[in-house]
Amino acid sequence: MSRIASVLLPMPLPEAFDYAEPDGMDLQLGDQVSAPLGPRLLRGVVVGLREAVGGNRPLKPLEGILEETRLPPGTVEFVQWAARYSVDWPGQPLAIALRGARAPKPRPVRVTALTGVAPARPTAARAKVLEAAAVPMSPPDLARAAGVGVGVVKGLIDEGVLSVRLVEAVASFDPPDPSLAGAVLNPSQAAAAAELKAMLAQGGFNVALLDGVTGSGKTEVYLEAAAAALAADPGAQVLILLPEIALTQAVIGRVAERFGAEPGEWHSDVAPPARRRVWEAVANGRCRIVVGARSALFLPFPNLKLIVVDEEHDASFKQEEGFIYQARDLAVARGKIEDAGVVLASATPSLESLRNAEQGRYRWLRLSSRHGEARLPDIALIDLRESPPDPGRWLSPALVKAMGETFARGEQTLLFLNRRGYAPLVLCKACGERMTAPDTDSWLVEHRYSGRLVCHLTGFSMPKPKACPHCGAHDSLVSIGPGVERVEEEAKGLFPQARVAVFSSDTIFDAREARRMIEAMADGHIDILVATQAAAKGHNFPNLTLVGVVDADLGLRGGDLRAAERTYQLLAQATGRAGRKDRPGRALLQTWAPEHAVMQALAAQDRDAFVEAELAERELAGLPPFGRLAAVVVSGLDPVQLEDFVRTMAHAAPNAAGVEVYGPADAPLSLIRGRRRKRFLVRADRAVDLSAYMATWRARVRPPAAIRVAIDIDPYSFL
Ligand code: ADP
Numbered sequence: 001m002s003r004i005a006s007v008l009l010p011m012p013l014p015e016a017f018d019y020a021e022p023d024g025m026d027l028q029l030g031d032q033v034s035a036p037l038g039p040r041l042l043r044g045v046v047v048g049l050r051e052a053v054g055g056n057r058p059l060k061p062l063e064g065i066l067e068e069t070r071l072p073p074g075t076v077e078f079v080q081w082a083a084r085y086s087v088d089w090p091g092q093p094l095a096i097a098l099r100g101a102r103a104p105k106p107r108p109v110r111v112t113a114l115t116g117v118a119p120a121r122p123t124a125a126r127a128k129v130l131e132a133a134a135v136p137m138s139p140p141d142l143a144r145a146a147g148v149g150v151g152v153v154k155g156l157i158d159e160g161v162l163s164v165r166l167v168e169a170v171a172s173f174d175p176p177d178p179s180l181a182g183a184v185l186n187p188s189q190a191a192a193a194a195e196l197k198a199m200l201a202q203g204g205f206n207v208a209l210l211d212g213v214t215g216s217g218k219t220e221v222y223l224e225a226a227a228a229a230l231a232a233d234p235g236a237q238v239l240i241l242l243p244e245i246a247l248t249q250a251v252i253g254r255v256a257e258r259f260g261a262e263p264g265e266w267h268s269d270v271a272p273p274a275r276r277r278v279w280e281a282v283a284n285g286r287c288r289i290v291v292g293a294r295s296a297l298f299l300p301f302p303n304l305k306l307i308v309v310d311e312e313h314d315a316s317f318k319q320e321e322g323f324i325y326q327a328r329d330l331a332v333a334r335g336k337i338e339d340a341g342v343v344l345a346s347a348t349p350s351l352e353s354l355r356n357a358e359q360g361r362y363r364w365l366r367l368s369s370r371h372g373e374a375r376l377p378d379i380a381l382i383d384l385r386e387s388p389p390d391p392g393r394w395l396s397p398a399l400v401k402a403m404g405e406t407f408a409r410g411e412q413t414l415l416f417l418n419r420r421g422y423a424p425l426v427l428c429k430a431c432g433e434r435m436t437a438p439d440t441d442s443w444l445v446e447h448r449y450s451g452r453l454v455c456h457l458t459g460f461s462m463p464k465p466k467a468c469p470h471c472g473a474h475d476s477l478v479s480i481g482p483g484v485e486r487v488e489e490e491a492k493g494l495f496p497q498a499r500v501a502v503f504s505s506d507t508i509f510d511a512r513e514a515r516r517m518i519e520a521m522a523d524g525h526i527d528i529l530v531a532t533q534a535a536a537k538g539h540n541f542p543n544l545t546l547v548g549v550v551d552a553d554l555g556l557r558g559g560d561l562r563a564a565e566r567t568y569q570l571l572a573q574a575t576g577r578a579g580r581k582d583r584p585g586r587a588l589l590q591t592w593a594p595e596h597a598v599m600q601a602l603a604a605q606d607r608d609a610f611v612e613a614e615l616a617e618r619e620l621a622g623l624p625p626f627g628r629l630a631a632v633v634v635s636g637l638d639p640v641q642l643e644d645f646v647r648t649m650a651h652a653a654p655n656a657a658g659v660e661v662y663g664p665a666d667a668p669l670s671l672i673r674g675r676r677r678k679r680f681l682v683r684a685d686r687a688v689d690l691s692a693y694m695a696t697w698r699a700r701v702r703p704p705a706a707i708r709v710a711i712d713i714d715p716y717s718f719l
Contacts, residue, residue: 003027005062006048007035008079010095010102016047020059027062030071032101034063043102045094047076068101069283072302074338079298081337082323082330087630087694087711092323097298100279103272108166111136112157119161125152133162173287176259178230183220186372192365196225196343199363200232200306205336209312209357210345212367214576215374215540218345219251221367222308223258225343229306230259230288236305237282240291241327243314245269246508247538249515251310252291259289266292266299269511294319294327297334304338307331311538312344312353313569315562318716326714328353347576348569351618354611355625370580377547377578377585381594381603393490394482399548399588400494406546407498407527411583414541415487415530416574417550420504421445422486423479426453426464430473439674447506448485458673487550488530498527503535536574545585547578552589552599560718561623568598568610575602622683624714628690631715632680633667636707639676645707646678652700656693658685669719675708681715 005027008016019035021027027046035044041063079097083090114133119126128146135145139157143150156162185193192210199206212218226238240255242248245267255263264278264287281287283300290296294317297307309317309331317327328344335342344353344362357364370376387396395403395415406413423446426435435444437455444453446464454461467474479486488502501517508514518535520526524543529535555567571589579585591599601610619626634649636642646664653661663680670677684690694711703709 002052004050004052004059005033005046006050007033007044007062008047008094009035009037009042009044009091010098011042011091012089013091014089016090017044018059020052020061021049022061025062025065027065028070029073030076032066032068032070032098034066036060036063043098045071045076045098047080047090069280069300071097071300072283074302074304074334075298075300078330078334078337081333082298082325084695085330085333085691086323086325086713087691087698088323093298093325096295096323097300099295100266100275100282100299103276103279105168106273106277108168110138110164111167112139112142112153112162112164115160115163117160119156119159123152125149126156129153129156130161136167139164173264173281174261175286176230176255176261176263176289178227178259180258180260182224182227182258183217185220185224186217188367188369189217189221189224189371192221192367193224195363195365196221196341197228200225200229200341204339205341206363207332207335207342207344207356207361208363208365209349209353210343210365210367211349211354211357212345212347212365213370213376214347214573215370215376215580216347216367217371218347218367219254219310220371221365222310222343222345223254225341226255226289226306226308227258229341233303233305235285235303236288237285237301237303238289238306238308239296239299239301239304240289240308240310241294241296241317241331242291242538243293243311243316244534244537245293245511246514246518246534247311248291248293249511250518250539255289255291261289263287263289263291265511266290266296267511268293268295294325297327297330301338304334304340306341306343307335308343308345310345311573313346313348313350314537315566315716320712320717324710324712326716329714348572348607351565351611351615352625355615373582374580375584376605377575377587379575379587379589379603379605381552381599382588382590383594384590384592394487394550395490395494395548396590399590402546402586402588403491403495403528403548407495409545410543411545412521412524412526412541412543413528413546413548414536414544414574414577415491415528415548415550416532416536416571417482417484417487417530418532418536418554418570419481419483419551420447420456420506420532421454421483422448422489423481423483425480426477427480428468428470428473428476429478430468430476431471433468433470435469435477439671441669441671445483446479448489449507457669482550484530484532491528491530495528499525500528500530501526503529503531505532505534508534533570533574536570536577538573539577540580541577542580543583544577545579545583547575547585547587549574549587549589552591552602553593553596556593556596556598561629562716564598565614568601568607571598571602572607622685625686627686628684628688628713629715630682630684630690630694631712631718632663632682632694633677633710633712634664634679634703634707635672635675635677635710636704637675638706641704642676642678642707645701645703646680649680649697649701649709652697653680654693654696654700656684656688658688659683659690659693667719
């Protein structure tokens with residue numbers, strides 16, 4: 001009897017397609033195959049196999065099995081689950097899962113081997129080479145290993161004592177050694193680690209919330225859990241997810257130290273051949289620890305036993321473009337599919353996770369003090385109404401004074417401002433015109449380093465004009481408000497002797513540079529670091545004793561559902577950088593609204609009171625984590641067609657108990673790249689299967705080709 005293969009293609013198509021399995025092909029689930037689609041042959045993945053029953057119309061046969069690594073069953077299931085949850089085409093998450101498989105293979109490398117021929121002229125240097133040559137490596141590496149010049153190796157090759165051959169540079173990850181000693185844990189760390197180990201030993205799917213203040217040693221604790229997972233099963237794999245590339249760099253170093261082997265590294269900055277190498281090594285089980293950003297969740301782990309989501313509250317875990325997903329939630333789902341343990345770690349957990357912990361769905365492990373001598377910083381508010389900066393400046397006298405004292409003691413300051421560039425707005429003082437992007441309704445941000453005006457939404461940029469494009473006045477453009485570059489300029493002016501650096505995604509181009517900058521800060525080569533959130537979380541800087549928050553109110557403006565929660569988290573993280581080891585730290589928050597609940601909670605260091613008040617408000621409004629939300633953004637080039645379609649869509653919304661649909665309304669960002677945007681917001685009770693509701697709605701409408709409908713389950717952005 002012949003079989004039918006259901007094949008998913010990594011592209012935006014609504015479903016998998018059926019093909020006939022040619023005789024003798026012997027397909028298995030997860031095989032990568034070559035499938036005909038129209039005139040083309042495409043790479044796809046087998047996601048289903050069933051016996052053909054008579055009477056079906058004949059199906060096209062598959063062209064062949066690709067000589068590529070098979071996706072493990074858990075990965076195949078996860079991809080499909082993620083698509084259903086996010087109400088998107090399953091080819092979208094598959095494309096993410098295949099990103100590494102489609103990257104070019106690393107180029108073959110040359111390695112040496114002993115031929116058995118004896119050297120005509122034995123010398124001490126040659127003897128060292130012969131000894132080292134037992135391990136295959138490239139000629140320069142061999143020379144280095146033997147501690148001789150490369151000429152000695154070449155001589156031996158020329159004589160035929162060593163041969164050279166090309167080998168594929170695949171998957172050579174040193175195995176981690178879980179038996180190496182980690183840090184000696186303090187009693188509360190040891191208790192938390194013991195609970196995690198017990199959870200893993202019990203086996204199966206379980207989630208723990210590792211809730212510990214900044215500097216309490218959460219990393220040490222979860223590395224201990226990772227060691228236990230690796231030791232329990234020689235094939236076990238561990239995934240550690242982080243929200244920022246800069247943070248992956250720090251954790252990679254700690255993992256390498258703890259286990260004596262580099263982990264696999266996975267994020268957008270990893271070059272394609274290296275990506276391929278990690279992907280293959282994960283799939284064949286040779287790479288046992290991966291440290292990566294959110295998309296690492298889609299790697300083909302055959303034997304995943306532990307997933308750690310570090311800084312689990314971080315909004316960067318939400319992927320907002322293309323396939324929209326919340327990596328923290330999907331990590332829990334993947335844990336369930338793989339029967340693995342999941343550890344969510346944070347000093348300021350999301351309200352969702354705290355609620356799950358309160359309700360007993362997650363184990364709740366708390367670390368309430370810093371490790372060792374270290375104490376949490378003192379946090380004080382600077383009321384900008386009483387102590388305003390001079391005109392055209394952004395640092396208040398009180399903060400400047402504290403910076404001066406810190407610098408005089410030879411200690412470091414971090415100035416936190418979550419705004420890239422030099423100034424968030426440029427306007428003409430002659431005619432009042434604000435500089436905006438040509439086809440997007442957002443302001444252009446001035447960047448002094450590049451001398452350009454940049455749209456942070458679309459990436460559009462132009463040189464800063466000499467004259468106002470609107471009225472033609474010369475030298476009339478003025479920069480309004482501060483970004484990190486402007487604060488850097490101010491700090492340099494105030495402290496000409498200090499070494500001042502700026503850290504933001506515009507000034508740090510790749511992971512290596514981020515690592516260098518973090519190390520420079522940790523080693524004390526920087527006195528004042530001006531940073532956006534890219535550097536303000538997670539890192540340990542032993543000599544950093546002052547954190548100044550330039551604009552503590554920034555995140556509260558524009559107010560979306562999570563504005564207060566997010567501001568609290570971000571500022572608790574940023575202020576938490578101050579004071580490690582034996583040096584006490586302090587944090588100063590510049591604010592225009594010191595009476596705001598978030599500022600009060602931060603100053604009093606009373607997270608629990610803040611969380612309780614915030615949860616009570618959410619409960620009243622039926623908002624997450626007590627209810628569920630989904631957003632729909634509909635966009636099109638033609639406003640009339642768009643208006644028509646959103647009206648049709650509003651009529652098509654299914655009636656369901658416990659679901660309310662709001663909109664359509666203009667999105668706050670109503671024009672991006674020339675496309676007009678309208679939004680719906682859907683609120684549902686927790687018991688409602690919101691993904692199923694949205695899928696039903698979606699299936700009832702047929703958008704014209706020029707209209708795009710993007711569904712966002714559990715939205716974080718309300719623009
Ligand atoms: P968190 O992730 O909770 O902010 P980390 O795990 O990064 O905390 O620990 C903060 C600092 O304290 C790090 O420099 C870490 O090496 C150190 N540390 C934590 N626990 C221990 C321990 N048990 N022994 C030695 N150093 C520790």
